[in-house]
Amino acid sequence: MTVSLRPGAPPRRGRVRAAARYRSAPAARFCATALTAALVSGCSGAVPGSVGPLSGPTTPSGPTTRAAAAPRSPNSLQSDYEAVIKDVLPSVVQIDTGNSLGSGVVYDNRGHIVTNAHVVGKQRTFGVTVANSERLLAAKLVSSFPEQDLAVVKLDTVPSGLKAxxxxxxxxxxxxxxxxxxxxPLGLSGSVTQGIVSAVGxxxxxxxxxxxxxxxxxxxxQTSAAINPGNSGGALVNLDSQVIGIPTxxxxDPQLGNSAxxxxxxxxPASMVRTVxxxxIKNGKVTDSGRAALGITGRTVLGPDFQPAxxxxxxAAKGGAADKAGIRAGDIIVKVGDARITTITSLSEALASDRPGQKAEVTYVRAGGTRTAEVTLGKV
Structure with a gap:
């Protein structure tokens, strides 16, 4: 990912951080989760402390939410913005964990609020400020699912007028x-920024x-709408007043001192938010993540050049996907399908778009020899 590319210049690697929580202490700094990703098409591989390329289509996965129409006048578009903000902003809340602030979205009329797992952290009780009141409302964690960075909290008392x-x-x-x-963002509740969907998948x-x-x-x-510390857990909204994602x-840019x-x-995406x-809400936990897994505990190993290999x-969990395919402790996984595996992160990325029950060809090294196994993927 690069903020500015010069013709002929090699792409710079960028960093992505959890928009996360805004630390509300005096002289607070941006609360950033260290996270590296190559955002330029064609980048591959990984380096220590980094992740592999962001993958997925950059073309629409379906029709737009609005039918094609004649260009709107500026005043018409402004009216659309104002209508959406009036409709959705009352459903966006601020979550206070005691030492940091984040955002959340009212999920139903029973007081359930969805947010990011990294917003709630290890806390179990919270103060929540809803749109129609300055009073801090008490809430408790229902459950957190860090594997998808989502969590649900519930208000102890549901105020009148709460809007899902x-x-x-x-x-x-x-x-x-x-x-x-x-x-x-930065503790400024009820803030709105605008942009477009830059990519999907x-x-x-x-x-x-x-x-x-x-x-x-x-x-x-991926969106061009500004996402800052404190935005995490909030709402990414279309002009039909629908939440299409949870900003996370x-x-x-590391070459600019890791500034935004x-x-x-x-x-x-909203589909995963609803699934989790x-x-x-129904079971008190996630019972079916829909995420594929090999059923192993692993660690990144270095090659002769001291690079991740x-x-x-x-x-390998007994009866798990890898175990059933004959993969055992000591084997070194180097490919899943056509994806080269160099780190734990690149292995997670290779499996991220797969589903339990799918088959994957896993290439691994045992006693100096390369082998392959067809693995029926299990669940996270």
Whole structure:
């Protein structure tokens, strides 16, 4: 990812951080999760402390949410913005964990609020400020699912007038679609920024430093709407007043001292938000993540050049996907399908878009020899 590319210049690697929480202490700094990703098409591989290329289509995955129409006048578009803000902003809340602030979206009329797992962190109780009141409301964690960086909290008492948001159809999110990001950037509750959908189907890996969950998340929506610390857990909204994603990550440019790279942010798609939130509300936890897994514990190993060269299997769960395929402790996984595996992160990314029950060809090294196995993927 680069903020500015010169003709003929090699692409620079950028960094993406959890938009996360805004630390509300005096002289607070941006709370950033260290996370690296190559955002330029054609980049491949990984380096220590980094992740592989963001993958996925950059073409629309379905029709736009609005039929093609004659160009709107500026006043008409402004009226659309104002109508959406009036409709959706009351469903966006501020979440206070005690030492940091984040955002959330009212999910139903029973007081359930969906947000990012990295916003709630290890906290179990919260103060929530809703749009129609300055009073801090008490809330408790229902469950957190760090693997997808999502969580649900519930208000102890549901105030009158609490309004649940409407969630849109992820398949209809299209590149170029106008979107608004709503949340509490830098603790400024009820803030709105605007932009477009820049790409769909992105796969992004989140670091574990600075409060990140280490999740690898597939099918993310990339947007040019400004995403700043405190926006995490808020709403990315289309002009039909539908939440199409939960803003989660923002890009930074290491060559500019890790300052913000304007116009590059990522949101978890509404379909995954609904999948996770519905299970948490019904069962108190996620029972079916829909995410594929090999069923191993692994670690990154270095090659003769001291560069990451694969994932060593520390253990393979008995009866798990890898175990059933004959992969065992000590094997070094170097490819999944056509994807080269150099680190734990690149392995997570290779599996991110797969589903349990799918078959994958896994290439691994044992006793100096290269072998392949067809693995029927299990669940996370």
């Amino acid at each position: 948001a409407s969630f849109g159809d992820t398949s209809k999110v299209a590149v170029g679609q106008i979107v608004l990001a709503m949340g509490s 992105r796969t992004v890996s989140e670091g574990t430093g600075g409060g990140g969950t280490g999740a690898t998340i597939a099918d993310m929506v 990550l923002a890009a930074t 790279a304007p116009g590059i942010g990522f949101a978890i 939130a519905d299970q948490i 694969g994932v060593a299997v520390v253990s």
